[in-house]
Amino acid sequence: MELTMRHLLLAVPVLLLPLTSSHAQEEHHHHKHEEASSLSAHEHGSARLNAALDGNRLELELISPAMNLLGFEHAPANAADEAKIASARSQLEQPLALFGLPAAAGCSVSEQQFAGDLLGSAHAGYQRGDEHAHKQEHKHDHDDHEAGGHSDIEAHYQFDCSKPDALQALDLKGLFERFPGMEKIQVQLIGPNGQQGAELTPARAQLPF
Template identity: 55%
Template sequence: MRRLLLALPFALLPLAAVQAHEHDHDHDSLGAHEHGVARLNAALDGNVLELELESPAMNLAGFEHAASSHADKAKVAAVRAELESPLALFALPEEAGCKVASQELESPLFGADDHHDEHAKGHENEHSEVHAHYRIECSAPDALKSLDLAGLFKRFPATEKIQVQLIGPNGQQGAELSKSNATLSF
């Protein structure tokens, strides 16, 4: 089971790599960056749920360049505000009593306060990603029966698919969620 799961992301690579190649000839990509597709790693350990979301900036903001116009800056600020409210994006059962213990957002899109900024300067035309890492503490983790991403799909409609790797009490599982299939059971 575990070996099959580890092979899962690679099974999706050939198509993504072809699309990435057509999209950007001079960018040597393994297909990890595909518009419309985000990745979510989720791990429940005791009463702590760790969530790590990686998405092309295009899925969230609609563009990938550093924001310079007022409209772009406003859009980036709005995206950041949405990402700073993870409990609205990842619906968790109320009875689980979950609260956000810590969160980290990282992206060249967010500008100068980002420690990847130096790297981004030399690669203006590269795809920019948004990384969000959340640590959520739940007082009744046994009530965490599912993870519902409907809120995320609703707020970021350009996100068509989310490839989820989940490690929970029943071991590891992988799934590809979409707007019409936005829930994964633990």
């Protein structure tokens, strides 16, 4: 990921848990997804969103139990399960609507990446960095099996925004509406006004930049 998102991921443990001094910097870089996963338990209904706005570039990382997005976490057993996966994948591929980015900001998706074994062929949605993405796919598949059947889905987005001043807030109303299994989202945001965190819900779905 870009340096901005790396800084964001490094900042999150400072807010939520004390850092352990035993980890070297390079080891942290190698295990950043495992460490991020340890910040909170695999809790159905709850998800995490990391956001960073730096100049014209906006980066978002959504980490959610598959249950919130699909309604199940087992391997697809029938056509109905496959249809739910295809529908969720289609929704995740429309981030401008999911995150309430206004048209006035002129944001376009420059990169998007998905990880999670239940998404299957969703990895075709990668726009750049396919080799790295497939390595991550295999790693996450292994992690999900080791986690005793729990399965997470991660979505990473990078946007180029021609008028970032028009980005007044993240609005997750569309995300909550499209995925009703999502009850709360822990948001960590770095923007022009510094770093902030909040728990968003369907009743409070906005966080100003």
